Amino acid sequence: MEKTKSYFWLRVASTIIDLSIIYCLSIIFQFVLFKFTFARLCDILVCVFAVYYTISYIVLKGRSPAKLLTGLKIINSDGSDIQLKNILLREIAFKLVIGIIIPSYILQLIFPIWSPFITLLLAIVVLILSSILLLLFRKSWWELFSQSTIIKIPITQRSIKGYTFLSFTVITVFALIIIVKPVYHNEGSFWTTLYPEYPVTHETIRYADFIKNKSKDPTDYVFDLFKKYDLVVLSERIHPEYTQYELIFNIIHDKRFVKDVGNIFTEIGSVSFQDTLNTYLHTSFKNEDELNKSTAILQRNSDGVHPLWDCTNHFDLLKQVNQLNNKLPDSSKINWFFSDIPVNWEKMTRKNYLKGFTQLKRDSIMAINILNKYKNIVLNGRRKKALVILNTNHGYGILNHKTATGVSWLDSAATNYLMKALPGKVANIMLNTASYIFTPIQYGKWETAFKIAGNPNVGFNFKGSPFGDDKWDGFFLTPKSFTYKDVFTGFIFYKPLNQQISKRGFPYEFVNFQDTLLRRAACIDANEVKKEQIFIKQYNNDPKSILESGPTPYGLFFNGVNIIFFPFLIIMSYLLSLIFFVKRVKK
Numbered sequence: 001m002e003k004t005k006s007y008f009w010l011r012v013a014s015t016i017i018d019l020s021i022i023y024c025l026s027i028i029f030q031f032v033l034f035k036f037t038f039a040r041l042c043d044i045l046v047c048v049f050a051v052y053y054t055i056s057y058i059v060l061k062g063r064s065p066a067k068l069l070t071g072l073k074i075i076n077s078d079g080s081d082i083q084l085k086n087i088l089l090r091e092i093a094f095k096l097v098i099g100i101i102i103p104s105y106i107l108q109l110i111f112p113i114w115s116p117f118i119t120l121l122l123a124i125v126v127l128i129l130s131s132i133l134l135l136l137f138r139k140s141w142w143e144l145f146s147q148s149t150i151i152k153i154p155i156t157q158r159s160i161k162g163y164t165f166l167s168f169t170v171i172t173v174f175a176l177i178i179i180v181k182p183v184y185h186n187e188g189s190f191w192t193t194l195y196p197e198y199p200v201t202h203e204t205i206r207y208a209d210f211i212k213n214k215s216k217d218p219t220d221y222v223f224d225l226f227k228k229y230d231l232v233v234l235s236e237r238i239h240p241e242y243t244q245y246e247l248i249f250n251i252i253h254d255k256r257f258v259k260d261v262g263n264i265f266t267e268i269g270s271v272s273f274q275d276t277l278n279t280y281l282h283t284s285f286k287n288e289d290e291l292n293k294s295t296a297i298l299q300r301n302s303d304g305v306h307p308l309w310d311c312t313n314h315f316d317l318l319k320q321v322n323q324l325n326n327k328l329p330d331s332s333k334i335n336w337f338f339s340d341i342p343v344n345w346e347k348m349t350r351k352n353y354l355k356g357f358t359q360l361k362r363d364s365i366m367a368i369n370i371l372n373k374y375k376n377i378v379l380n381g382r383r384k385k386a387l388v389i390l391n392t393n394h395g396y397g398i399l400n401h402k403t404a405t406g407v408s409w410l411d412s413a414a415t416n417y418l419m420k421a422l423p424g425k426v427a428n429i430m431l432n433t434a435s436y437i438f439t440p441i442q443y444g445k446w447e448t449a450f451k452i453a454g455n456p457n458v459g460f461n462f463k464g465s466p467f468g469d470d471k472w473d474g475f476f477l478t479p480k481s482f483t484y485k486d487v488f489t490g491f492i493f494y495k496p497l498n499q500q501i502s503k504r505g506f507p508y509e510f511v512n513f514q515d516t517l518l519r520r521a522a523c524i525d526a527n528e529v530k531k532e533q534i535f536i537k538q539y540n541n542d543p544k545s546i547l548e549s550g551p552t553p554y555g556l557f558f559n560g561v562n563i564i565f566f567p568f569l570i571i572m573s574y575l576l577s578l579i580f581f582v583k584r585v586k587k
Contacts, residue, residue: 011150030196061073247457260385310546430462430491431494432495
């Protein structure tokens with residue numbers, strides 16, 4: 001008996017094959033469970049992991065299906081067959097509880113969004129640490145504590161190996177069909193829909209009933225908030241998403257906005273260009289072409305952080321407000337205030353750029369800029385309210401916590417500053433989107449609820465809604481169990497994820513601007529220069545190439561892991577098992 005050998009590579013191969021079987025079984029179980037209720041894949045994985053190894057070692061007498069193929073067997077340290085007590089210690093107490101559940105719990109305290117990325121991270125960390133210990137001590141830590149060891153046994157029972165490999169084949173094929181089937185006949189959904197979709201449950205039906213009976217038209221909802229609050233903050237989706245600005249266009253064109261609000265603050269646009277913006281908003285252009293040229297010049301020059309802001313929605317919003325103002329008397333014209341950090345691109349250097357741009361500092365500067373304009377201009381005007389458009393985490397606030405959270409980016413969010421400075425006067429609205437790292441909000445529960453309700457465009461307060469009581473998982477890092485009603489006043493659903501469009505580019509974007517753009521990019525870093533050079537080259541080859549429009553790729557990374565990367569690993573594991581099967585059968 002070769003107790004001193006670690007059989008490192010055989011054990012690695014066995015682990016890879018076993019984990020692949022466990023993952024495939026978990027996919028199948030989730031598919032079945034989704035017919036009745038929701039269950040997180042990570043929870044299913046943990047359960048299948050424990051049951052799979054425990055039953056395998058009991059029924060197959062110290063072997064798992066993979067170990068049958070690789071010729072390994074678990075025994076007691078004294079050389080006797082492994083007993084149930086040792087199996088439970090090894091698989092449940094040490095592997096499952098200490099090796100998986102405790103690290104998972106710690107990760108969930110840090111990352112409220114449990115995504116395939118986190119599952120993969122946990123698996124990699126556990127495997128690396130276990131491999132290091134195996135190389136150092138020739139035993140895994142769970143073997144040291146469970147009084148078990150591993151040996152290599154003669155090749156026997158070819159029929160069992162054949163049935164094992166056949167079972168693995170069936171499980172693998174079934175799991176791959178389940179994974180790939182949703183996008184097989186609809187390739188476009190790979191980009192826009194996050195799979196697997198949350199099932200229809202009693203909970204999602206209850207949420208759908210709330211949507212149907214206790215929500216309002218989103219534009220009406222915004223103006224209801226203006227009756228109570230002076231500043232209403234819209235927390236944008238990802239910057240280039242365009243349909244959210246269709247909602248904004250509806251709001252600013254509403255007669256109630258012109259009459260009672262009349263003021264806009266945006267994150268995009270440096271305060272250094274406020275005078276230029278004022279002139280633009282009060283200028284009547286001869287034709288569409290002249291308007292496009294002037295709008296392009298303003299957008300190219302006014303961003304405080306990027307050498308060029310190419311989002312089409314901002315360009316179109318500038319045009320919309322200009323054209324609206326041309327129809328209004330001076331007393332009713334819309335006021336627009338840039339709030340981003342001061343910038344002087346003409347004198348910019350890399351040193352100045354790095355010194356001037358700090359994300360947390362930027363939020364406080366934006367908040368101060370908004371407060372100054374609000375107190376000194378808005379409150380002195382006839383209309384004393386304003387719509388504030390900030391992106392994602394800049395729009396976060398803490399509604400029910402007076403003390404600091406201890407999370408720098410949350411405490412320092414621009415909206416949080418505004419809420420502290422103007423208690424009771426600031427509301428913030430979340431727009432339906434994916435989480436910060438493109439995983440589905442609440443595992444997709446909200447999307448399913450709205451799908452059941454017919455995907456209506458609606459708005460409502462989080463407080464008093466079932467949505468507001470859900471744990472906040474919109475960002476990837478938080479040390480406390482915030483709910484959505486703690487972070488946002490309200491919620492607007494405007495177009496489901498698969499109908500949301502991203503647009504980039506605008507007319508005259510690069511005309512007489514290419515050298516200036518490259519000089520600005522050099523102030524940031526070499527990668528920014530390369531990126532802009534690619535865009536310029538594309539533009540010079542085809543000016544229309546910069547006008548990009550397409551579905552917002554919420555599902556790209558999420559599905560890329562679930563539907564491409566994990567199946568690739570499964571197939572590689574299957575081929576590995578095939579090698580061992582053929583090798584053993586020949587012998």
